[in-house]
Amino acid sequence: MTARQRADRLAGLAFVAPAALTLAALALYPALWVLWLSLQQRVPIFGIARFVGLDHFAFLATDPRFWNAARVTLVFTGVSVVLELVLGMAAALALQRQRVGRRLALSLLLLAWALPSVVTARLFEWLYHPSAGLVNIVLGRPLNWLGDPTLALAGLILADVWRTMPFVALLCYARLLTIAPEVYEAARVDGAGRLATLTFVTLPLLRSILLVALLFRTLDALRAFDLMYVLTGGGPANTTETLTVYAYRSLFQTLQLGFGSAIGVVIFVLVMAVAAVYLRALRREGAAA
Amino acid sequence: MRWVALVLAVVVLLPGCAERHDGPGPVTLVFKHAKILGPSDPIPGLLREFERRNPGVTVRSEPLTWTSDEQHQFYVINLEGASPTFDVLMLDVIWVPEFAQAGWLLDLSPWVTRDELAPHFPAAVAAATWGGRVWGVPWNMNVGVLYYRADLLAKQGLAPPRTWEELVTQTERVRAAEGDPRLDGVLWQGKQYEGLVVNVLEHFWGSGTALIGEDERVLPQVDRAAAALTFMRGLVERGVSPPWVTAGDEELTRRPFGDGRAVFVRSWPYALDLFEQPDSPVRGRVGIAAMPGHVGGGPGAGATGGFHLAVNRRTRHAEAAVALVRYLGGEPAQRALTAAGVALYPTRMALYHDPDIVRARPQMPRFHDLALAARPRPVTPWYLMLSTTVQPEFSAVLVGVKTPRQALDQARHRLEYMLGGLR
Numbered sequence: 001m002t003a004r005q006r007a008d009r010l011a012g013l014a015f016v017a018p019a020a021l022t023l024a025a026l027a028l029y030p031a032l033w034v035l036w037l038s039l040q041q042r043v044p045i046f047g048i049a050r051f052v053g054l055d056h057f058a059f060l061a062t063d064p065r066f067w068n069a070a071r072v073t074l075v076f077t078g079v080s081v082v083l084e085l086v087l088g089m090a091a092a093l094a095l096q097r098q099r100v101g102r103r104l105a106l107s108l109l110l111l112a113w114a115l116p117s118v119v120t121a122r123l124f125e126w127l128y129h130p131s132a133g134l135v136n137i138v139l140g141r142p143l144n145w146l147g148d149p150t151l152a153l154a155g156l157i158l159a160d161v162w163r164t165m166p167f168v169a170l171l172c173y174a175r176l177l178t179i180a181p182e183v184y185e186a187a188r189v190d191g192a193g194r195l196a197t198l199t200f201v202t203l204p205l206l207r208s209i210l211l212v213a214l215l216f217r218t219l220d221a222l223r224a225f226d227l228m229y230v231l232t233g234g235g236p237a238n239t240t241e242t243l244t245v246y247a248y249r250s251l252f253q254t255l256q257l258g259f260g261s262a263i264g265v266v267i268f269v270l271v272m273a274v275a276a277v278y279l280r281a282l283r284r285e286g287a288a289a
Numbered sequence: 290m291r292w293v294a295l296v297l298a299v300v301v302l303l304p305g306c307a308e309r310h311d312g313p314g315p316v317t318l319v320f321k322h323a324k325i326l327g328p329s330d331p332i333p334g335l336l337r338e339f340e341r342r343n344p345g346v347t348v349r350s351e352p353l354t355w356t357s358d359e360q361h362q363f364y365v366i367n368l369e370g371a372s373p374t375f376d377v378l379m380l381d382v383i384w385v386p387e388f389a390q391a392g393w394l395l396d397l398s399p400w401v402t403r404d405e406l407a408p409h410f411p412a413a414v415a416a417a418t419w420g421g422r423v424w425g426v427p428w429n430m431n432v433g434v435l436y437y438r439a440d441l442l443a444k445q446g447l448a449p450p451r452t453w454e455e456l457v458t459q460t461e462r463v464r465a466a467e468g469d470p471r472l473d474g475v476l477w478q479g480k481q482y483e484g485l486v487v488n489v490l491e492h493f494w495g496s497g498t499a500l501i502g503e504d505e506r507v508l509p510q511v512d513r514a515a516a517a518l519t520f521m522r523g524l525v526e527r528g529v530s531p532p533w534v535t536a537g538d539e540e541l542t543r544r545p546f547g548d549g550r551a552v553f554v555r556s557w558p559y560a561l562d563l564f565e566q567p568d569s570p571v572r573g574r575v576g577i578a579a580m581p582g583h584v585g586g587g588p589g590a591g592a593t594g595g596f597h598l599a600v601n602r603r604t605r606h607a608e609a610a611v612a613l614v615r616y617l618g619g620e621p622a623q624r625a626l627t628a629a630g631v632a633l634y635p636t637r638m639a640l641y642h643d644p645d646i647v648r649a650r651p652q653m654p655r656f657h658d659l660a661l662a663a664r665p666r667p668v669t670p671w672y673l674m675l676s677t678t679v680q681p682e683f684s685a686v687l688v689g690v691k692t693p694r695q696a697l698d699q700a701r702h703r704l705e706y707m708l709g710g711l712r
Contacts, residue, residue: 044391147479148688233481237685238681238684254671254672255673255676256707
């Protein structure tokens with residue numbers, strides 16, 4: 001290595017240092033602290049602080065409440081993300097064709113997304129009201145949306161789809177705007193019908209943006225908290241208790257800092273694993289394009 | 290001079306040393322409390338009056354978020370962080386032993402004697418004391434009561450029910466006579482949250498058992514507890530209560546009754562003020578009764594709730610802070626709060642028979658009797674752990690995914706694991 005190269009390298013490090021230090025202070029340090037907490041039994045109000053190693057994780061492995069929360073989290077994430085992607089894409093395609101009132105449609109879409117999620121939750125509390133709620137009036141049936149163990153999770157998923165579908169729709173719509181009209185002209189000249197144009201032209205061009213939307217939405221859904229916290233409190237019978245709600249209850253309501261952190265660590269690992277899979281797919285996508 | 294500054298700094302920084310010394314000069318107290326909803330907020334007036342009586346003391350009022358969970362979280366973070374950013378705090382009765390055990394509250398025993406607390410309801414005093422010390426001054430009172438449609442019961446010549454079994458037969462008679470399919474029987478709070486635990490406790494007490502026994506044992510009589518839960522599930526199964534009570538909280542259950550769509554509702558005193566509004570469909574038709582008991586169990590008792598006032602142990606102005614707490618919990622302040630017409634009820638028993646107050650709120654003597662017979666939720670530092678552990682289990686019974694026996698066994702197993710290392 002020449003002196004020049006060494007100087008370059010030092011300068012590079014110096015430029016990266018502020019970002020790296022900030023990241024370390026804001027993300028790495030708290031993450032390590034939570035990891036350290038998860039290895040302890042720590043209940044400050046009882047003056048308990050002792051090292052227990054992996055005991056909390058061993059307890060979680062046989063804890064039916066934990067496995068239930070994990071299952072609820074995965075079902076919620078899987079179903080809501082798929083619905084959001086399909087409906088969001090459909091909405092974007094419809095918007096692209098729409099001639100009149102496109103601005104209005106866009107602002108209405110944005111409105112649903114811009115509402116704070118606690119407000120959305122309150123809104124749905126009244127929409128799902130068993131006797132006076134709009135949903136049941138439209139359906140004409142007295143469904144017990146939030147109090148029936150077989151319906152509550154579906155109710156939450158619907159609320160989440162309503163709230164975040166616009167996000168996917170806007171991402172897709174933005175991508176659709178950048179597709180050159182010549183591409184479609186060429187397809188028409190080649191004799192492609194509507195279906196063929198959609199499957200062989202539009203969808204492949206949307207692929208990478210859909211992957212990005214998928215990444216964002218999955219990570220958000222895995223950490224979903226406010227909807228269930230406000231609407232059902234995790235009930236009935238814990239059928240809507242996600243891992244984050246379980247962690248919150250352990251940490252802030254019962255003040256078991258060690259045990260709650262252990263659940264937090266599991267969520268962290270889960271999110272990281274999913275992110276790693278997606279990022280690999282995205283990188284491959286980047287290489288192919 | 291340097292050493293003087295150093296000593297001063299040590300005195301100020303050392304908690305526990307500084308707290309008993311109110312230096313001369315102006316003192317500013319910070320009072321953290323939830324905003325009082327209602328036609329007028331009487332608190333600022335009370336604080337100005339306190340300042341007038343205590344020259345040199347200023348009180349700054351800081352609002353707290355409205356939901357109980359957020360208040361708890363705020364206190365936990367700020368008190369554990371040991372920051373003396375507020376001196377006097379309003380707290381839910383169920384947190385008092387927890388905060389006291391954590392060492393966050395100033396022991397009020399040197400100032401507030403048992404005699405001083407005697408005019409408050411016994412259930413409120415029980416919730417303010419723990420481990421033989423006084424940690425809070427009762428401020429406002431809440432008690433579970435049964436509201437009934439006096440007009441509908443009178444039509445059938447019925448007196449308000451003394452037992453839940455009687456309530457069921459009364460419901461069937463009234464509904465058969467009215468012939469209105471939209472008229473529900475009894476509404477109560479079955480959503481998976483603190484309110485559910487309150488409702489279950491009232492059924493436990495009415496069945497002659499408790500969640501925590503005299504000897505601190507969890508679920509001392511599982512059979513009776515299971516029978517109470519079976520009865521609650523039965524209310525839903527038999528249609529005495531609509532299926533949605535399993536997602537019902539206070540407001541969700543108060544509204545239909547207020548619209549004339551139910552015969553009974555279990556709620557708190559605040560609901561009566563709303564039922565008696567000029568535009569209310571049930572105005573003048575609502576009766577108040579004690580929570581029913583169970584046949585073969587015991588007499589019913591409502592659960593108490595409400596708020597206490599306490600002092601942050603890290604306060605730098607202990608004397609002034611204690612004075613404020615005693616002033617706000619005292620007779621004149623509670624009278625002013627009650628007279629302001631907000632839906633808060635005092636903890637001082639005499640006010641319930643005060644001629645001036647009774648003239649404006651004729652239901653006060655009735656609430657007095659109900660609050661006197663009421664019981665506090667378990668007074669223990671691990672109440673929240675207890676409550677959040679049993680909530681999903683009770684909810685599972687109500688929606689029929691677990692039998693009462695399964696749910697109680699699992700609740701007990703979990704509680705014994707969690708409390709095992711703590712006691």
